[in-house]
Amino acid sequence: MASYKDFLLNRLLDHLGIDKKIPDEKLIQELVSSEKLRAKILAFVLTIMLLVIVVIGIVYSEEFKPTYDSTYVFLITAGMIVFLLLRTIILNKVVKRWAKFGFAWFNFFRYTNIFLEISIPTIVLYFYSFFIPSVYPLLTPISSIYFIIILLSALELDAHLSIFSGLIAAIEFTILSLILLDNSNVKNLSPVISFFPMYLGKALLFALAGFIAGMVTNQVKKILLRYFETREERNKIEHIFGQMVSKEIVEDILNNHTEIVSRTRFACIMFLDIRNFSLFAENKSPEEIIEYQNKVFAPLIEIVNKHKGIVTQIMGDGFMAIFGAPIEHENDCQLAVDAAIEIHKTLKEKNDRGEIPLTKIGIGLNAGEVVTGNVGAENRKQYSVTGRAVIVAARLEQLNKEFNSELLISKAVFERINLDGLKPIRHFQVKIKGQSEPIEVYQII
Template sequence: MFHHHDHFNELLHPEFLRIERKRVGIILGLFIIGTLILPVLHYLAPSLLRNFLNQEQFIGSLVFWWVLFCVFELGVYFRLGYAIKNNIQIPKRILIINILVEFGLPAIVLYNAVKFDYSLLILEYDGLLFYFLLLMLSAMHLDFKVSVGAGFLAGIGYFSVAFWGINYLQTEQDVAQLKEIYTMRSVGLVVGGLVAGVVAHEIKKRVNNYLNSMEEQKEIESLLGQQLSKGVANELIVHRNETIGHKVVGSIMFLDIRNFTVMADHQSPEETIEFQNAIFDPLIRIIEKNNGIIHQILGDGFMASFGIAVKNENHAKDSLNAGLEIMEAINHLRTDQNGSTTKVGIGLHSGEVITGNIGNEIRKQFSIAGKNVILASRIEQLNKTFKTQFLVSRQFVDMLNCKGCFTDLGEVQVKGFDDQVHIYQVGENCSCKEN
């Protein structure tokens, strides 16, 4: 974040480095354009740039300082790029040196121009224009103090060259009037720096607000990511203001840990939580590995979906693979209760569901609903009837080009449904997992 009380030793935010790099790039661009245009103008209109461009001594001095400045700015530009790419932090005091160089060069160029041209004409337009361009760009520092300081540097530089030039040339013009004019212009540069500082401060406030909102969103995503799957968290954020549901085709999985209630009654709360974490940790990883999303984690199971919150044409295959991997993982887990093997019940079904954010401004939940969600839950419960661990529907089987690993258990009357449902058992050695 850009802090309201900046210190030269504070580390610059990466976003600030990007803005500073862009500012330096603009100055380099202006210098390159000026370098290309200046000789052309001198060739086409020699009298426009007066005689000092015909003096080799001045040209040599100008080229020296011009090249030195460009090399310095290129070094700053690439150094900032390297820091951004490699996430290297840079203190603000290092960038202050760049400001001193940027506002020191015009004074040197103006000094040489006045000396070799033996005229104050360069101060009338070119010098002021150059300083004002730098002052406008100083606002990109997003620092009020820096812009005000730049204004003072510009004013002092212009004022010093002007008063030196008046004394050096010993002009016959009204010296008092000239000094008054150049003093007012110098004050104008200081005021320009003040205005740039105000603009920079306002921009900084908005950048701060933007960065704060980004940090808050990251915190929300992180918090939601701990409570929900990433896909669900993203759906809640992206569609948080939507009240209209969507119809989506996907696969729904219900999983239940068998005899969990009895087991919990014989364990301490610490043992129960430890057991739940030991069970759910590998299962959650398996679901996410296979592009699935867990919507709800209950005490003894969860509901997951594939291809619903995040579109996936291979949702049926991914959900089957997830179920088979869960069975394999469960076979390696044992409880401390009587040393018996942990068992689960899994139900899988594919079909159209309704998705949306359900709730109010206090609490919302990304929900999937519809008869196919209920049917998937009923299929999981049928494992108790068939004394199995993994059942799927015919609609699910029909979506896969793999029939060999399913055992047909026939049609079953399911509570809440008029039509019977065709049920299949999934074999633990199902070859579809590798297809």
């Protein structure tokens, strides 16, 4: 059963216009924590504003005395700051629990919270009017807080919420202007200060700011959508390679923006086969056969991955791997030989310790031009490797039976590697089934 958090995230993604499955649990955490961040920023801004008011009140106290007592203005502002700080602490504690109530309540909390934030400067300005005469409270810096709250609403990634905040600010400021003008003696006021359209224009700016914040929000959502699409593309690439490729190879592909397209390249091909597998499986149950295959193949595939190879096909008694595609390395032939030698050593150790039934293998390595790319239907593709070099590698693996060996490599591989003291047996003019010309073969093990 999906958790509340998963359910909420799906609803939020739909609400934000992002039709995606849950991409990351962190997204819901970020959306929820934005409420706390907004509260902190608002408290910080108002604290700075309080300090400015205090400084101005002290420096210009004589100038303010004929108009109003700055002490009461300071107390009102300080009370607002204390309230916001307490609100920030409370939000930090309760906002994490919002998700438990479901999406409808979570959304209700968000709109209620933005309404309360918009109402804070409205209430403060109204209380100012008891100590600051006429419409002068509307001219104080507190009225600019509306813009800050509207701007912070963009953190919610909800254009409707931003527009809502702008409209609420416009409505509240308009109503407050009408109330203060109605209570003022306009005859004693400057025509500019008593001109209602001036305040109405400012209210319209609040509404416009909400629409602009909504546009910014939509742009951020588009960026998020592109992020999700990029992430989805990354998941597709990882799905294409599945468990046949190491994490290091996947990272190389993604970091280098490698496209999985058909192309011709030089690569080293490995074929590995378990000897007498049919005899082993003859009297075994399916469960026993699978258990044996997993015990044998798991460490061998891990070795291939460690040496930057990719296992492209797993047959019942063996697999095919490629070194040099889709990412080319400095010496893929050396990587392939090193992987083959380590595979031989690992299997010998497991045989000696009795971890697996006595197992012998044959490995064939060949290098040359191959064609690589995704082959298959639109909904089911496989990374495929074809070419003469692949056929020769498969034939070399089979030749191990004839030479009673475990690792045979072609001349093309031998010329590109360092065997560190190993002395291979050289086989001249070896006839390869299906090939017109004989080749040189080197028996390493």
